[in-house]
Amino acid sequence: MSVRDTDVERRGSSLSGKRILVGVTGGIAAVDTVRLLREMRRHGAEMLVIMTESAQRVITPLAVEWASQCEVITDWDGDMKQLEDVDAILVAPATRNTIAAHLHGMQQGPLLMALSAARSRDTHVLMVPSMHADLADDPVTDDIVERLREEGIDVLWGDLEEGKRKTPNHEHVVARFAHGINATAPNRKSVVVTLGGTYSPIDDVRGIQNTSSGATGYAIADSLYRHGHDVTCVVGKTSVPEPGWLPLCIPAENPSDMLAELKALANDDIQAWVHTAAVLDYIVESPAEGKLASQQGPLHVKLVEGAKHIQELKEKVRGSTRIGFKLETGIKQRDLIHRATAQIEHSEMTAVVANRLEDL
Known part of the structure; x- marks a missing residue:
């Protein structure tokens, strides 16, 4: 199948x-608009783009139309499409001039008119400011941003780099935007996701560890977050980057530390638990202090059975949705199903995702 130059690979359905109405203003960060719009399309967004006059001096409407595959409004026209009802508005980058003009009800162009109409409709709006650090630190800017948030507008600042408050990367912006839109949908849940491997020390520099990159857990957490759920991750040892937009990731590499964190979270109102972490079945009974000397002959390490997290949590989280993950090797499919079913019954799981190592 041929792939067109404008095509994108779908990565999700959160939009x-x-x-979506996307506003592009005249900050230099407008050069990232092509990446941002294509990322929006990867998650299913249908867009209308409005560019301010100053934005058109940074990036051309032709490039924006290519990236968005939609109509791009660059000035007033008779159709007044900026007044059409939309599900949400994203302004990225958002200059201080645009933010202040919106707060004071100015109508200097189609974008400000669209924002004014959105305010009357209680439409979700995310603004992503981009400006020099001196402007960002101006107390007037703080006042403007505070007033935006009081109006219910979400404001996403980027990190301070090279004397500028730059916009976050396009994946971060789209994830935050999708979460904001979907957070008000029905049946949003508070969810805990465990992920990664766990580690039991032999001494201060050696240990045993389950093999797990954490990729599956992060992917599940990311999807849940984008669809508006309140997600907390409890993270063991991982080998893939953590999505920077996830709101809370608690490190807990040791099995006992992870269980302690989960028990603490169980005191909150958590509606769902997703256990993707590879928790050690056996841990070192007595870790040595310091570093054991090498070249001393065979090393005997006594392993003892560790706590089963899903079993330990059973009483505390009864009534919530609980999803487990189980990996086996060297067994037949029917035995895999039997073991997964036994785990559902014994630990009161809602469901278990079972795999054989040979099939992965």
């Missing part, structure tokens, strides 16, 4: 069926 599917959403009509």
Whole structure:
């Protein structure tokens, strides 16, 4: 199958069926608009783009139309499409001039008119400011941003780099935007996701560890977050980057530390638990202090059975949705199903995702 130059690979559905208005203002960060718009399409967004006059001096409307595959409004026109009802508005980059003008009800162009109409409709809006550090640190800017948030507008600042408050990367912006839109949908849940491997020390520099990159857990947490759920991750040892937009990731590499964190979280109102972490079945009974000397002949390490997290949590989280993950090797499919079913019954799981190592 041929692939067109404008095509994107779908990565998710968090913006599917959403009509999004994207405003591009005149900050130099507008050069990232092509990446941002293509990322929006990867998650299913249908867009209408409005560019301010100053934005058109940074990036051309032709490039924006290519990236968005939608109409790009650059000035007033008779159709007044900026007044059409949309599900949400994203302004990136958002200059201080645009932010202040919106707060004071100015109508200097189609974008400000669209924002004014959105305010009357209680439409979700995310603004992503981009400006020099001196402007960002101006107390007037703080006042403007505070007033935006009081109006219910989400404001996403980037990190301070090279004397500028730059916009976060396009994946971060789209994830935060999708979460903001979907957080008000029905049946949003508070969810805990465990992920990564766990580690039991032999001494201060050696240990045993389950093999797990954490990729599956992060992918699940990311999807849940983008669809509006309140996600907390409890993270063991991983080998893949943590999505920087996830709101809370608690490090817990040792099995006992992870269990302690989960028990503490169980005191909150958590509606769902997703256990993707590879928790050690056996841990070192008595870790040595310091570093054991090498070249001393065979080393005997006594392993003892560790706590089963899903079993330990059973009483504390009864009534919540609980998803487990189980990996086996060297067994037949029917035995895999039997063991997964036994785990569901014994630990009161809602479901278990079972795999054989040979099939991965």
